[in-house]
Amino acid sequence: MNTEIIKATINGTPVEVPAGTKILEAARKVHIKIPTLCKHQDLLPSGGCGLCIVRVKGSPKMFRACTTPLENGMDITTHDAEIVETRKTVLELILSNHPDECLTCGRNTNCELQRLSAEFGIRDDKIKRYVPDLPKDASTGSIIIDARKCIKCGRCVQVCQEIQNVWALSFLHRGINTKMAPCGDISLAESPCIRCGQCAAHCPTGAIVEKDDVPAVWDALHNPEKFCTVQIAPAVRVSLGEEFGLPPGTDLTKKIYAALRRLGFKAIFDSNFSADLTIMEEASEFVDRFTKNPSSLPLVTSCCPSWTDFMEKMHPDFIDHFSSAKSPQQMMGAMVKTYFAQKNNIDPAKIFQLSIMPCTAKKFELERCKEMKSSGYPDVDCSITTREFARMIKQSGIDFDSIPEEKADSILGEHSGAGVIFGTTGGVMEAALRTAYNVITGKNLEKEAIDIQSVRGLDGVKEATIGVGNFNVRVAVAHGLANVEYILDKVREAKQQGKESPYHFIEVMACPGGCIGGGGQPYGVTDNLRQKRMAGIYQCDRNCPVRCSHDNPEIKKIYADFLGSPRSEKAHELLHTHYQSRPIYQR
């Protein structure tokens, strides 16, 4: 590591930063904001927009603040008449190549381009507009690409290629004809896209947005024939507040329940409950393999649909290692349309089950395969993202800030702390270990140990060995799919050499940070924001009187009343799925 300290001045203010720090970040340190459009904190700078130009004394050229490291003795000016004028012209040029459609755009009021043009006070279209005529791509049903609005910042491509290692997106052609498009100029659905929505989450404009399913939800709510039910995912409760000006990480679980009731949902459930259910199934599957069939290890989590999709396309050799347990979203749907329907004597055909997810892939998961209709009906009818949900609240006239808290419906509403941590990377692993520990040792983890710190945090790959009774369980956690290759390769290598697997249990979530950083979450995600949301999740966990899935009284009840035991025949029918190799997809 280079620990050299660089000393320079920015707008006359002295600044000291470690060597390698870019002018952009150095300026931040002295409270100067340089406008940016292409740079994103998660990503390497591309230098694409040209808005962050600054002047370095002694050079006739201007330098990009996002890519130029500060050097000793630099005397930098970030704002003067010429710089600002140049930036403005560049912005006008970008706008001249952009449709004038803010009012009907998915990013209206939170678009980075729109914000900048407002800040720069651009008041007329002096430069003649040229917008390429490109069709929208709505083929995935999860996200919609409107390439006309693309400013070619390259964030989506970098996310998809480097962070997710999917290579669904790419830049095609060049010059003014450059376009961001699915890899071989096919539709996104035909590309290897896993619908994680990270491209949308990182896009500064409305060029990639989630498919808006809100109208369908209103239709259901306004349909007297429908019995509308809803579930909210763990990660939604700590991020929704951002859409209402609340600090990230604020736990809004009970306000959300209240809002949902006012929206007209007749039963309000929590995916935390079904996360507990997932843990019951998955942990017992793990213990089974661990104790009876160690050669079938590692067990790999499967609750992230982007990850399962990725595995089916790129790593089908891991199919046998995948937990057959469905994701909490689908388990909840299956329970609502069977158990809940029977118990309350409602025709499942009339039940509409909405899921509110941090995720765009969940829209796709609804129809992944026929097991997603194991109840005889679609387990879940519609899935919307945190962002769509915020819009619903705003459309409904609910004053979210001041709404009094309410509880979820019982049964399928109560949850343990283990259920809520599903929302963050490492959480599924931690929750499963809490239960596996109990199954193997007959005891719960002790007070402090119940927080399994070694699987927490934002490191891309986390490896740990956890003592469970007489055993050592070796686990690995990855998020951001590029990180998973390292783990899979290690397992493959061991297999090839006839050695024991380096891990017993692997957790993967597609999005960086897990669902708290999901593709459907409020915009502006950075590691800092992920940490705050993550802290919110762990706070929820600590606030729960019950910390383990197997201790959730409603979970006990549903097994007693309905499912029998984990991995019973009935559980298999309703709560498990299978995977199939899809080698036609290739990167």
Next chain:
Amino acid sequence: MVGEGSDSVFGKILTIMTSETLDQGQMSCEEIRKNIQKYVDKWRNVEGSLIMVLHDIQEDIGYVPREWAMEIGKALDIKLARIYEVLTFYHYFKLKPQGKHSIHVCTGTACHIKGAPAILEILKTQLGFNVGETTADRLFNLDVVRCVGACGLAPAVVIDGEVNGKSTPEKIIEKVKSLQS
């Protein structure tokens, strides 16, 4: 509400990837795989070989068919996205089968000044050729290039790889007509 069902999507990709008409005598994937073996052998251990491989393929069959790109990608472990990024960036590469004869009109500075525009014009108006397109009879392909390095002989028109220096509209029309018959 939900997107196109996954199964239907999976069905669709199969048809797309196999239905695209193949000029290379409707080769099957197997045959293509056999055909690309020599490129794979030649370039397997060379880092950054993609552009060279594409050159080799185009040299041999005149363009880079999608199926070949896919097979090459698999064999050399190069992402299809990367292959298309490259294929569409470099104007030298062709994605569609080309005409029997290629006509490249140089539109570099020297040739521009010495009359390339008039040659292009007459090819367009008199023979109905379009830049970047293959004629309906698949006989000709008209393209422009930016300097073939024969500026001393400007204007230059390269027909089937042969430089025709000091070209005039009349000479080129005559030459093309002789190829037509």
Next chain:
Amino acid sequence: MTPSELNQLRDSLKAAHKNVKKCLHVCVGSGCLSSKSETFIPAIQKEIQAQGLKEYTVKGVGCRGLCAAGPLVSSEPDGTLYHEVTEADVKGIVENLNGIKNNEKVYNTDTPFFKKQKKIVLENAGEIDPCSIDEYICADGYTALTKVLTSMNPQQVIDTISTSGLRGRGGAGFPTGRKWGMMAKSVSKDGKKFVVCNGDEGDPGAFMDRSMMEADPHRILEGMIIAGYAVGSDQGFVYVRAEYPLAVKRFQLAIEKAREKNLLGKNILGSSFSFDIEIRLGAGAFVCGEETALIASIEGKRGSPSPRPPFPTTSGIWGKPTMINNVETFANVAPIINRGGDWFASIGTDKSKGTKVFALTGHVTNSGLIEVPMGTTLREIVFDIGGGCLNGKKFKAVQTGGPSGGFITEKDLDTPISYENLQNLGSIMGSGGMVVLDEDDCMVDITRFYLRFCVDESCGKCAPCRIGGYQLLQILENILRGRGTPEDLPQLKQICHAMQKASLCGLGQTAPNPVLSTMKNFEDEYKAYIEGGVKYARQKSKGKS
């Protein structure tokens, strides 16, 4: 092969050469080849035999820069030059070997075109067979490499280059010695460093590098090998445009021949120094001449430039230190090593040393490839060497630097050529394209031509260049259609300025230069279009200078 074996070989080749009384040199550069010049060789051979002339031979040689007058044949050592040779002329040319009898195809070489040139990098062009390594060795080829490997350490090589004052011929004129010095100091974790020869030559209307690669490939190789030795690299790449198939072929052949003779590969000439070279092809993208784009292209990616720093000499191909020099830069290396840095520094101006090769084209009488000492004036080039405008038309401007350059008018013609002087005139040296424009040329139209080139060739990565270039072009198109408005001119300037300041790479930063240059020197032509429409503007620009 050892150095002494190489010397022996050279001596024996020279001895054999002495036995040849006269040799006919048939130009087999791309230009002359396009008129089937290669067929003359067997024809001449036959004719020589038929006429029973034993001590006479024939060979193919590289381009001599006069392609416009090709196909060329010359008879050496007397230097009689025949132009526009046809199959029918062969008999007469061979007869002339014993004294000129047929002189209708003899080209007058006693003109300023020949006299005012000074050949360093092109000294072998037209003299040796580019496909024969023996011919290069015979012409004192690889003596510089031998000298370097046997008597100089890397620092001494770098010092010699520094002393010579050689500056990069790829356009920017960066001091080559300084670049080599930086590269030599650059550390690579695994010891890998790359030397790259930039043969992309994208400037439309320039063909200097191509003819060098076709006429004398070994000299470029030798320069690269010496560079490899100086900076501590064992791997070189030659990046050549795919549009230059002959250059690629001859380069490939040269590499193979050099390997056979152990001038490339492991332990060159028995020393501890190893170096090998591979060819990589471009694929029709001008921007790949830019260093970071070229690196991306060699890595098998889109040729989009990346922000600097890091500079290639720190982190280039696959993150390893990479040094890129132009073809002509490398071609200067061997003569500098052989004759010394001071010799080279004695040629040219204060800050621009040596010679420069230009591709003189456009509406000029003698178009072709020329090599002149730095400091030669533009007037000498255009009027003495070039013979003035074609058909006696009036001179209007000369464009240098290609799409990144500018226009120089009559009043500045007496400026001696140097990097700085051209820049002060609002143009640049560039790679060596030089286009002469006469009274009939419409400057707005020519400007549009250059701009369209840049728009076509923009990689599209950064907004100022991608959109700015396109919008500039739209405005120019409008003006040229007579639909311009007075607001167009300030808007052109505004966009040009933003592109210069905010574009990521040299292409976008310099693409506005032709626009700004013509707006400065020929604003009235723009105004004529705006105020009086197309017809009026054409009339007005005609006959004006």
